[in-house]
Amino acid sequence: ELKVEQNPLFLSMQEGKNYTIYCNYSTTSDRLYWYRQDPGKSLESLFVLLSNGAVKQEGRLMASLDTKARLSTLHITAAVHDLSATYFCAVDEGRIQGAQKLVFGQGTRLTINP
Amino acid sequence: DGGITQSPKYLFRKEGQNVTLSCEQNLNHDAMYWYRQDPGQGLRLIYYSQIVNDFQKGDIAEGYSVSREKKESFPLTVTSAQKNPTAFYLCASSARQGPNQPQHFGDGTRLSIL
Numbered sequence: 001e002l003k004v005e006q007n008p009l010f011l012s013m014q015e016g017k018n019y020t021i022y023c024n025y026s027t028t029s030d031r032l033y034w035y036r037q038d039p040g041k042s043l044e045s046l047f048v049l050l051s052n053g054a055v056k057q058e059g060r061l062m063a064s065l066d067t068k069a070r071l072s073t074l075h076i077t078a079a080v081h082d083l084s085a086t087y088f089c090a091v092d093e094g095r096i097q098g099a100q101k102l103v104f105g106q107g108t109r110l111t112i113n114p
Numbered sequence: 115d116g117g118i119t120q121s122p123k124y125l126f127r128k129e130g131q132n133v134t135l136s137c138e139q140n141l142n143h144d145a146m147y148w149y150r151q152d153p154g155q156g157l158r159l160i161y162y163s164q165i166v167n168d169f170q171k172g173d174i175a176e177g178y179s180v181s182r183e184k185k186e187s188f189p190l191t192v193t194s195a196q197k198n199p200t201a202f203y204l205c206a207s208s209a210r211q212g213p214n215q216p217q218h219f220g221d222g223t224r225l226s227i228l
Contacts (some may be wrong), residue, residue, distance in 0.1 A: 004156075043204065048215075050213060076188060088157070096162075098164045098210040099164045100164070100208055102217065106156045
């Protein structure tokens, strides 16, 4: 059974600082997704990582995937208040044709203080 | 604009009552999904459908039922057998052609018990 664990679960940081969120998973997969959720809202796709060594960047966020270590990281550079949200990683079990059977981490609630 | 529409936004269920949550998409996606999110938790898969007239149980299907009579529509019924239905329910869809397209999510329905 695939398990996905994120850490930390809560992160409070100051604007301008750098930090990293970690996503570990328990069984082999090379399909990992990062999503953002604002309070009471839906999920917004951030990154799709589909191979070992994949790295994607968008603004102050950068995500990477190491399939051998079963680890993905989401790095935040020079944080700004607008990045306050809950961030989820999700791993595809990869056993279904034509669909994605995702297992989500618990989420990391990020608060960025002025 | 293409997207996923969930209704209603808020729903209240009485004891012993079945309620149905609507999900409609105009993205021409083949696969559709239902997730449940409890406060401070990640998403858990209830049901998914890869194609019209076919659907599969996810990890927490007990007390729920679905139908997929049209490509655009994937309603979820929360039955009276679901003893703890209070949660945020999210519908999603994805394109059939591959893992490089992330799932798109609707805005969710918040279900509470009266």
